[in-house]
Amino acid sequence: MKTLARIRILSALGLCALLTVPMAPAQAGKLKKWIDENGQVQYGDHIPPRYAKQSVQTLNRQGVVVDVRAAAKTPEQIAEEQRLAAIKAEQDRLRREQERKDRILLDTFTNEDEMILTRDGKIEAIEAIIRVTNGRIEKIRQRLASQKNRAANMERAGKPVPESLTRQIQESRAQIRQNLAYIENRKQEQQAIREKFESDIKRFRELKAAQREAELETAGK
Numbered sequence: 699m700k701t702l703a704r705i706r707i708l709s710a711l712g713l714c715a716l717l718t719v720p721m722a723p724a725q726a727g728k729l730k731k732w733i734d735e736n737g738q739v740q741y742g743d744h745i746p747p748r749y750a751k752q753s754v755q756t757l758n759r760q761g762v763v764v765d766v767r768a769a770a771k772t773p774e775q776i777a778e779e780q781r782l783a784a785i786k787a788e789q790d791r792l793r794r795e796q797e798r799k800d801r802i803l804l805d806t807f808t809n810e811d812e813m814i815l816t817r818d819g820k821i822e823a824i825e826a827i828i829r830v831t832n833g834r835i836e837k838i839r840q841r842l843a844s845q846k847n848r849a850a851n852m853e854r855a856g857k858p859v860p861e862s863l864t865r866q867i868q869e870s871r872a873q874i875r876q877n878l879a880y881i882e883n884r885k886q887e888q889q890a891i892r893e894k895f896e897s898d899i900k901r902f903r904e905l906k907a908a909q910r911e912a913e914l915e916t917a918g919k
Contacts, residue, residue: 729741729742729743729756729757729758730742730743730744730745730754730755730756730757731754731755731756731757731763733749733752733753734749735748741757753766753767753768754766754767755767799901800901800905803898803901803902803905804902804905807902810899810902810903813895813898813899813902814895814899816895817891817892817895820891821888821891821892824884824887824888824891825888827884828881828884828885831877831880831881831884832881834877835874835877835878835881838870838873838874838877839874841870842867842870842871842874845863845866845867845870846867848863849863849864849867
């Protein structure tokens, strides 16, 4: 303990000596302060290379800190800063995107009734397409039934079924599958519209409530 105290006293005396020695103009304000490998404060007009990456303070002639150079960042610190920066950038992007959607929502509709009418109109338009497609499927099924009946009659008569008729039956079945898949996709589109408008109506209410609150606050001032 006595040795450590003595080192500290000597370091302090050394600082005083450095501060009282007249400096050449080029060296004025260039006194550096750093911590060595033993945890002791050191002073000098230049930093030893082995301490180049650690935090360093610059003192003026009165011993006042006028500049602080942070220690060099570790790869882990740099990676963490980049991760946090990426998160913030994504949050900012989402915020801007939400603000854009809010502006479009308020510019497009004036009340909830307009939104409901628009929603129902979109769903009905798709429903009309589904009805048309169902009619097409029914016609294809009738044609398929006729094709299968012809093939069955030939088989009962002991005649080979022409390759062209077999191909027609396969094509009719494929067309039915394609049209059914099309209808399923349109139904999913209808459901997506319902969900989107449900979310938009909820957001519309929030925005309108916020507008009314802001108007009341303005009126009360």
